[in-house]
Amino acid sequence: MNRPLAAIILAAGKGTRMKSDLHKVLHPIAGRPMLLHLVAAVEALQPERTVVVTGAGRAQVEAAVSPLGIVTALQAEQLGTAHAVAQAEAALSGFVGDVLVLYGDVPLVTTATMQAMIDRLNAADAPAIVVLGFRPADAAAYGRIIASDGIIGKMVEYKDATDAERAVDLCNSGLMAVRSADLFALLARVGNDNAAGEYYLPDVVMLAAADGRPSAVIETAAAEVAGVNSRGELAAVEASWQATRRAQAMADGVTLIAPETVWFAHDTVIGRDVVIEPNVFFAPGVAVGDGATIHGFSHIEGAAIGAKAEVGPFARLRPGAVLGERSKVGNFVEMKKATLGIGAKASHLTYLGDAEVGAGANIGAGTITCNYDGFFKYKTVIGEGAFIGSNSALVAPVTIGAGAIVGAGSVITADVAADALALGRGKQEARVGWAKRFRDAMTAKKATAKKS
CATH class of the missing domain: 3.90.550.10 (Spore Coat Polysaccharide Biosynthesis Protein SpsA; Chain A)
Known part of the structure; x- marks a missing residue:
């Protein structure tokens, strides 16, 4: 005893x-x-x-x-x-x-x-x-x-x-x-x-x-x-810890394409058959489900990534990010305190903060949830199967109903009903021949300026 x-x-x-x-x-x-x-x-x-x-x-x-x-x-x-x-x-x-x-x-x-x-x-x-x-x-x-x-x-x-x-x-x-x-x-x-x-x-x-x-x-x-008395020794001990952790990850069934470029935190949890590409950094509080893929140059902290989900490249997941099974966060997408439902996608150039995205929803490129007014944070809810067109701004608090479509370039400031189409942009106006007349006038003006 x-x-x-x-x-x-x-x-x-x-x-x-x-x-x-x-x-x-x-x-x-x-x-x-x-x-x-x-x-x-x-x-x-x-x-x-x-x-x-x-x-x-x-x-x-x-x-x-x-x-x-x-x-x-x-x-x-x-x-x-x-x-x-x-x-x-x-x-x-x-x-x-x-x-x-x-x-x-x-x-x-x-x-x-x-x-x-x-x-x-x-x-x-x-x-x-x-x-x-x-x-x-x-x-x-x-x-x-x-x-x-x-x-x-x-x-x-x-x-x-x-x-x-x-x-x-x-x-x-x-x-x-x-x-x-x-x-x-x-x-x-x-x-x-x-x-x-x-x-x-x-x-x-x-x-x-x-x-x-x-x-x-x-x-x-x-x-x-190994003791730590200097910044150099700190780096050496970090490298030793990381080398041991990478070896353990691979022994546990994780594929590291370039092991020396992947940095784990002390509490990182990685499932089986996960593929991690080069130059991925895990800060504390991350769990990755079986079969997920983490593409290169992604920074992940305080996030839960579901089975068979896909992240990156160049993605940033901040604390409170939750990715459902088979969901996708693509290149230059940032998530903070946001949930992406099963099979939902935000493929590129998007910010999702204080948001709840339903299963199967599609978030177009350039979409942002406007969650902060300088004083308080507000939530955006996007229903299952909704489609958010590219370059849309969703001004929280706002709810987009299941199956709704938001037209590209829209600024949405009010709730959108399920299966509705929402357009929040100025009316397009075309003036025939205006561009040519403008170019001709400006070319003549420039020629006169040169002579004087």
Whole structure:
């Protein structure tokens, strides 16, 4: 049986290399702040408590996590990772169980890896601490883990390591699992006699070893523990997340014509046999039904796309757009808070905002729903099987009845009955020969002007 679980997420760093007014851990990956990626992975383990340690920019972080019921602890002065974790002691008062220590700027750690750390902590040999290690292509300045058969002999920061220790490629991600009964007692013994004068969290491993209690290391892929300290690293982590998501989409039966050009959000849902052409961007809140086709250069956010529907190319679906089964939104069509019924079509050059379009209706090119008067929004309702001629303006609030026809170029300001024809345009007048007389007169005038 699993023991009670708590998580401490460190998010106190200033993130100065990001050069941003937005806190580092709130920069988005796949449309969601990186901190909330980590929180979601933790929540899948149903922790009893989650504590986020804040520092610089604390108000932004608190605003992001407090609606989720997560408590925060302040690290007023940044004195190292051990000092940061120690600030969570009051928030975990009375908690008895296992504790995960995570980093808000290491957002891609999976629930499975977290569970593996907890499982190893509770294995038969009962290690004092479990550390998550990785082997990067370039070990650079990471802290090193000296281990044998998964049991840690020594952990050392790069600044304090010997040349032989620096030659080891097993590196410390900083993430660990430890029992609550051990964590704060060990943290109280950590000193700062090192090259940086900081209180290092990995020192708890060596303190436990000095008590005769060995710790263990489990390994994961370097991509999973990639940290974000700059815009370049943010882009690299985004690219890693997207590559994984694209591969999953194709494994699930989605055709991506040019996978590297399709960008998913963290919550994008794609059905089977969906075809997605190049250069499509999904913002959060999108679900696509089976057999739909998304043509190139479309931008989709907060939209539900029905089975076998067709979108784009160059379409923009904004929040509240709902496309029924076999409906079509074509090139340069924008929808916002609008529903397109089963088999309905808006094939090109149209804006549908605050609208309800019935099944089988056809919206001609250049049609717009005039939904905003500068102060309020109003709704347009178009009945089943209606035909809206090209270049029409439907001034809401207005209802077009089922089967009605609106003539091309009309401005419709009043309701149209079912099966009626509505024309709202000026009467055409033709003056025979007027164009020729006008050209002749203007040509003569121009010739006179040149002579003078």
